[in-house]
Amino acid sequence: MKDKAQEIGKLIAGSLLSGLEAKLNEDINVEGISVGRLIVVDGRENKFFCLLKDVSLEATNEDILLNPPSGDFARQVHAGVNTFYKLSVQPMLITAQNPTDLDRPRPSTTVPPHFSPVCEASAEDVSLIFGAPGITNPEIGSPIFMEVPVCLNLERFCKRSNAIFGKSGSGKSVLARMVLGYLIKSDMAINLVFDMHNEYGWSATNEGGIDDPSLKQLLGSKVAIFTVDSNSPLYRKIRADYDVQIPYGAVEIADLELAAGELGLTQAGIETMYRLADKWGEDKWLAKFLDMDTDEFPQVVEDLKVNEQALNKLRRCLDRLKKLPFIRKEVADDTVNRIMDFIQDGKHIVFQFGRYNSMLAYILVANILTRRLHKLYVDKTDSARADGVDGPKPLVVTIEEAHKFLDPQVARQTTFGTIAREMRKYNMVLLLIDQRPSGIDDEVLSQVGTRIIGDLGDERDINAVLTGLPNQGTLKVLINNLEPRQFLLTGFALPMPVVIDAKDYGKFCSEISLGSGIILDEIERRKTVDELKAQVYGDDQIIFD
Amino acid sequence: MSERIGEIIEVYTTRFLAQADGLENPPHFGSFVKAESQGMAIYGLVYNVHETSIDPNRRAVAFGIERTELFKRQPQIAEFLKIEFEAAIIGFNDAGYIRAYLPPFPPRIHSFIYPCEKQEVLDLTEDLEFIRSINALPGLPVEELAAASIRLACSERGNDRAFLVRAGQEIAQLLKEEYEKARSIIRRISD
Numbered sequence: 052m053k054d055k056a057q058e059i060g061k062l063i064a065g066s067l068l069s070g071l072e073a074k075l076n077e078d079i080n081v082e083g084i085s086v087g088r089l090i091v092v093d094g095r096e097n098k099f100f101c102l103l104k105d106v107s108l109e110a111t112n113e114d115i116l117l118n119p120p121s122g123d124f125a126r127q128v129h130a131g132v133n134t135f136y137k138l139s140v141q142p143m144l145i146t147a148q149n150p151t152d153l154d155r156p157r158p159s160t161t162v163p164p165h166f167s168p169v170c171e172a173s174a175e176d177v178s179l180i181f182g183a184p185g186i187t188n189p190e191i192g193s194p195i196f197m198e199v200p201v202c203l204n205l206e207r208f209c210k211r212s213n214a215i216f217g218k219s220g221s222g223k224s225v226l227a228r229m230v231l232g233y234l235i236k237s238d239m240a241i242n243l244v245f246d247m248h249n250e251y252g253w254s255a256t257n258e259g260g261i262d263d264p265s266l267k268q269l270l271g272s273k274v275a276i277f278t279v280d281s282n283s284p285l286y287r288k289i290r291a292d293y294d295v296q297i298p299y300g301a302v303e304i305a306d307l308e309l310a311a312g313e314l315g316l317t318q319a320g321i322e323t324m325y326r327l328a329d330k331w332g333e334d335k336w337l338a339k340f341l342d343m344d345t346d347e348f349p350q351v352v353e354d355l356k357v358n359e360q361a362l363n364k365l366r367r368c369l370d371r372l373k374k375l376p377f378i379r380k381e382v383a384d385d386t387v388n389r390i391m392d393f394i395q396d397g398k399h400i401v402f403q404f405g406r407y408n409s410m411l412a413y414i415l416v417a418n419i420l421t422r423r424l425h426k427l428y429v430d431k432t433d434s435a436r437a438d439g440v441d442g443p444k445p446l447v448v449t450i451e452e453a454h455k456f457l458d459p460q461v462a463r464q465t466t467f468g469t470i471a472r473e474m475r476k477y478n479m480v481l482l483l484i485d486q487r488p489s490g491i492d493d494e495v496l497s498q499v500g501t502r503i504i505g506d507l508g509d510e511r512d513i514n515a516v517l518t519g520l521p522n523q524g525t526l527k528v529l530i531n532n533l534e535p536r537q538f539l540l541t542g543f544a545l546p547m548p549v550v551i552d553a554k555d556y557g558k559f560c561s562e563i564s565l566g567s568g569i570i571l572d573e574i575e576r577r578k579t580v581d582e583l584k585a586q587v588y589g590d591d592q593i594i595f596d
Numbered sequence: 597m598s599e600r601i602g603e604i605i606e607v608y609t610t611r612f613l614a615q616a617d618g619l620e621n622p623p624h625f626g627s628f629v630k631a632e633s634q635g636m637a638i639y640g641l642v643y644n645v646h647e648t649s650i651d652p653n654r655r656a657v658a659f660g661i662e663r664t665e666l667f668k669r670q671p672q673i674a675e676f677l678k679i680e681f682e683a684a685i686i687g688f689n690d691a692g693y694i695r696a697y698l699p700p701f702p703p704r705i706h707s708f709i710y711p712c713e714k715q716e717v718l719d720l721t722e723d724l725e726f727i728r729s730i731n732a733l734p735g736l737p738v739e740e741l742a743a744a745s746i747r748l749a750c751s752e753r754g755n756d757r758a759f760l761v762r763a764g765q766e767i768a769q770l771l772k773e774e775y776e777k778a779r780s781i782i783r784r785i786s787d
């Protein structure tokens with residue numbers, strides 16, 4: 052890692068609004084310069100931190116383009132005179148050339164003078180902007196082509212709802228796992244993770260088909276696993292901490308509406324449900340309806356003045372709920388109360404679905420629990436405010452497939468939409484993980500504080516993730532050039548947008564489990580056991596089960 | 597000092613005309629020469645060589661005999677011929693310093709002309725200003741002259757490719773509004 056910044060060009064034109072332009076020095080290989088790099092322009096009194104947004108081929112006159120030089124010698128001779136490369140960079144932050152400890156980089160409000168040297172950012176520059184790694188400022192990757200930490204300011208991160216977007220395989224879940232791990236380790240907020248694909252609990256299968264350790268394994272008792280399927284083979288190795296059951300009474304029509312697609316509900320069906328709820332009671336109708344024999348339907352049709360066909364259809368749709376045994380008539384314990392107990396204990400919860408990892412189960416459980424939890428949080432925060440005491444612990448709710456909860460049709464009514472919009476008024480924010488951000492309501496998107504954006508193939512998705520951001524043109528180019536495991540970070544928790552190579556998960560694991568987690572405990576325990584055994588039986592291999 | 601090659605017979609601020617000594621060793625096109633005048637060396641670049649009859653009123657006539665054979669048979673014919681050459685002034689030696697720009701005055705008529713020493717060629721061509729000078733003079737075959745003199749300066753440097761690249765860049769820069777001209781020179785110096 053070279054510390055001295057390497058000059059790669061000289062500033063020749065530009066504006067604050069549209070960005071700066073520099074001529075690449077002739078001795079720099081243009082193929083080594085790629086978009087997304089951090090660039091520093093050395094002004095007279097200030098350093099300007101910029102992002103490289105474009106590289107272009109330029110010629111000083113038309114003739115050379117019509118009659119290109121042939122041969123290496125001619126190309127070499129014309130380079131820098133008749134032909135040159137232009138770098139387009141977007142200034143983002145500015146700081147004094149020799150900053151004192153009090154100087155923080157601030158948004159740039161002017162431009163550097165003509166011919167200022169344009170350099171690649173050095174390690175020092177990067178740490179000046181993103182700070183040194185620490186427990187509340189963990190390293191989550193490094194700028195592309197550099198090996199310097201880029202840190203996420205967790206304090207700011209927890210103050211807004213955030214999102215991780217990227218197409219399948221872009222590395223969202225792995226990055227989310229790392230962010231969550233650091234959040235848990237730092238105790239900046241309690242985490243509630245709706246883990247649709249069993250990736251955030253005990254272990255996660257990686258591309259190679261091998262199991263990587265996940266949050267529970269790494270952080271031990273700080274993480275509790277709640278499951279709707281305690282009989283799943285998943286829990287042979289590690290027992291789930293809690294068995295989630297949801298009574299029919301807790302299922303609201305709005306929950307079912309959200310899963311209308313999965314249930315096959317039509318508008319007529321939804322109206323029929325409201326009719327039933329009106330007559331039989333909001334918390335009783337579902338149990339009663341599902342219990343009913345179809346023979347009794349004509350009576351219902353007569354009593355409630357509903358359409359018989361619609362009623363039959365509705366029953367067929369709602370019968371799907373019976374395949375989810377954790378939604379039942381009676382339950383032993385109230386899950387939401389239990390969640391609150393864990394939260395008060397400072398424990399983080401991962402909700403798993405075991406063999407019931409259908410979208411239907413996921414939508415229902417996440418929505419029902421979050422809605423009730425949100426109500427509780429609103430009450431608690433309000434009464435804490437009235438009493439002048441601390442409210443409930445800040446909570447980050449992580450949902451995969453976020454568009455299912457936040458599509459424009461429903462976002463205005465769902466709890467998730469509400470949480471996203473009210474920011475952290477009630478100490479509750481979201482971490483959205485999604486591969487189809489275009490399916491998410493614009494208003495919600497524009498409220499997202501920090502966006503972590505991975506490779507996105509679809510133009511609509513790219514436009515969606517940029518909703519409400521400045522410098523969209525620049526950011527769009529950067530997103531277009533992302534590879535798997537590379538992310539553009541932008542927003543509230545970052546001083547300026549930056550493209551990173553996500554930290555290697557293995558590195559994260561060894562870092563996070565230092566001093567915590569059961570792996571380490573286990574290794575230690577086995578070591579002693581093994582030493583004992585070795586003393587008795589001679590050397591033997593350590594075998595993990 | 598090397599062998600004298602001629603004597604000046606006409607001068608202008610930017611160029612001079614000289615008559616060569618004898619008919620046997622005329623200076624090469626694109627070669628560097630110097631005139632010793634007023635205690636100063638003034639450098640020129642040969643851009644035109646011209647062999648003609650001594651008497652402006654009488655042209656040479658064709659004899660149909662090969663030149664050496666003709667001179668052997670009729671030696672008096674050689675007496676009526678002369679070689680003249682023209683050189684563009686590209687610099688001078690000012691108290692030991694080589695200046696690659698025009699001297700305050702041209703050399704005087706009847707000053708003698710000598711070929712430049714190797715070191716003088718190196719010094720004169722180091723900053724490549726001479727290319728700019730010849731490009732500025734009207735009526736010169738600039739493309740050919742620049743190429744010939746650069747090739748010569750390069751061979752004096754043991755065919756240093758870095759020098760050739762530098763010269764090419766200078767030409768590209770100087771003639772950036774005249775790409776075709778630059779291109780033809782560059783083609784002539786890249787072999």
Ligand SMILES: Nc1ncnc2c1ncn2[C@@H]1O[C@H](COP(=O)(O)OP(=O)(O)OP(=O)(O)O)[C@@H](O)[C@H]1O
Nearest residue numbers: 218219220221222223224225257258553554555556
């Ligand atoms: N930072 C990383 N370190 C090591 N491996 C990684 C990293 N990021 C991604 N991977 C590898 O890439 C694979 C895919 O990543 P991930 O599961 O996060 O994708 P995803 O974006 O969540 O995709 P999907 O939308 O299909 O869930 C992982 O299983 C892992 O093997």
Ligand SMILES: [Mg+2]
Nearest residue numbers: 223224225248
């Ligand atoms: Mg994933």
